[in-house]
């Protein structure tokens with residue numbers, strides 16, 4: 001009886017990403033190690049554990065839960081409750097106590113782990129050079145899952161029957177592949193094949209070696225990755241990269257590059273410790289790095305057409321065993337760009353690839369493990385030592401955020417039209433989908449629909465509230481109204497675009513009632529007055545907002561055309577500041593970018609206000625400034641002017657231009673006057689960034705106690721963000737920036753969701 005007193009029985013509930021990440025076997029191994037009894041099972045509300053044994057051992061067990069959980073697990077909470085002794089005979093993994101495991105989060109995909117790589121490179125291992133090696137800690141998840149629970153029959157591995165050797169590992173609780181759903185080997189798993197552009201199998205004994213051989217000779221090869229195909233070619237081969245650009249009709253937009261290892265990355269870019277850590281992280285994102293400028297003997301001479309015009313380069317390390325094997329045979333960086341037609345989603349099946357891109361590839365490295373859910377590469381950069389995400393996808397998303405206060409509703413937020421993502425809230429969590437992309441065509445909308453269906457299936461989810469953007473023309477708005485017709489009881493909430501930007505950052509930081517001064521700057525968003533907003537300063541909390549400051553509105557000459565031609569935006573600002581004759585007499589790159597007759601014609605249209613929508617867009621002000629000082633007159637890709645201003649703005653002490661605040665409007669005419677007369681590129685870039693920083697703090701000084709918040713695509717600008725962060729820290733101001741999601745439209749769904757959650 002005395003011994004029994006030292007025994008204890010605890011009931012533990014662990015929530016978070018704890019399914020399909022080897023959590024139960026981990027619990028099993030720890031329990032066994034300390035001679036504890038009881039059981040563990042998955043349930044709809046998380047992993048439930050009964051643990052019984054000596055008090056000290058139980059305490060140690062609890063510590064292990066917190067500190068030694070499997071790498072893929074993301075624990076939100078551990079609830080512990082003392083219970084009367086039960087007298088368990090052993091420790092067991094029991095089958096789930098309810099059939100519906102619909103609410104356990106689906107884990108993102110993870111790059112191949114160190115242990116698997118070691119096995120793959122060990123000639124004595126049975127998976128030596130096996131391109132699909134994985135274990136409980138690594139490999140595909142979201143991209144191969146059709147539904148939950150995450151079990152092999154619910155993945156694209158269902159069609160591969162395990163061989164006895166794999167089955168043994170799968171069944172063995174002490175094995176590191178216990179219940180690793182995508183487990184396989186040469187005898188039982190998927191196989192590689194090499195196809196030509198027409199989809200015909202190429203006769204070769206080793207498709208991987210044949211693929212490497214072709215790449216080395218300058219071929220363009222589509223390679224199947226985790227979430228879709230990449231188009232790859234030798235990044236040091238000018239002719240190959242140029243051919244890819246021509247065939248893909250993508251003249252300027254930068255390509256990302258995959259390198260063999262960190263060492264090779266360092267021959268291409270300058271890499272800080274923080275950047276290095278992200279490059280080698282499990283998530284393996286594309287990291288935007290500063291192109292190397294110190295050419296040495298070891299410099300890899302990257303083709304100049306991989307990333308023209310800007311000083312940054314997107315680099316990623318291999319993340320699948322297949323990529324690793326490819327780089328065992330290739331000693332140079334490879335262009336690795338998503339295989340898609342411009343504006344269409346990333347391609348995930350070789351039949352589609354042949355149909356759409358068959359004419360541009362020389363070969364296809366394919367395999368028969370289907371990609372169920374497409375997923376692009378994630379993209380990020382380090383700003384002021386902190387990660388700043390530009391695209392949240394493979395490795396990170398689906399992203400789960402815990403809700404402090406559970407909701408009884410099922411809420412769906414459908415996001416913005418550009419860089420679309422969707423977000424869900426139910427029970428105790430928020431889930432944000434991977435990047436879906438720009439919803440500009442039928443293919444993109446199909447991808448959007450498919451993603452909504454996937455998440456509805458994953459979480460047995462039919463929304464009772466949908467939150468969407470106020471823009472009446474957005475595809476997502478139309479989709480919402482269509483849904484409402486089919487589900488009349490569903491409540492619809494619309495959220496203004498820039499407010500949603502601010503709300504997304506509030507959501508990340510758990511802000512609800514705290515008032516903030518939110519600087520929401522981007523290219524375009526539908527404003528409450530029906531014009532295009534984009535430089536809004538909002539006085540806001542999670543339930544209401546007031547627009548307090550924005551740029552003095554201007555017009556976009558030629559509407560949509562102006563978005564691709566900075567010279568048009570700049571010319572309009574010149575028209576606002578000068579007479580026609582004065583404009584024609586100016587010695588300025590914007591004026592030089594037109595013929596005088598064109599300027600006269602545009603002036604007439606301007607006077608009549610024909611096809612000239614009103615905007616307060618900060619993105620367009622960047623374009624105008626870039627044009628006025630001769631950086632660029634036509635955009636090769638979205639955000640180009642900002643990236644180039646960022647690169648040129650080197651002088652941290654540059655004198656700001658005057659940008660006075662007059663009745664809630666920032667008056668830019670003085671600034672435009674000065675730039676028009678003194679269009680020195682570097683000076684203008686530095687002074688323009690200084691102006692924006694000065695303006696932020698001039699506005700902020702009127703509300704000295706209010707925390708500042710920054711959101712919107714403009715805050716992808718590294719120079720701008722670095723200056724703002726430094727100034728906030730110097731002045732001791734509380735400020736909020738996005739940490740897990742991007743500042744751009746990819747976060748709008750989360751903002752919409754956060755608003756809807758507050759409306760219950």
Ligand code: ZN
Pocket residue numbers: 112113114115116117133134135136137138139
């Ligand atoms: Zn592994």
Ligand code: ZN
Pocket residue numbers: 162163164165166167184185186187188189
């Ligand atoms: Zn096998």
Ligand code: FE
Pocket residue numbers: 497501522523524525712713744745
């Ligand atoms: Fe936006």
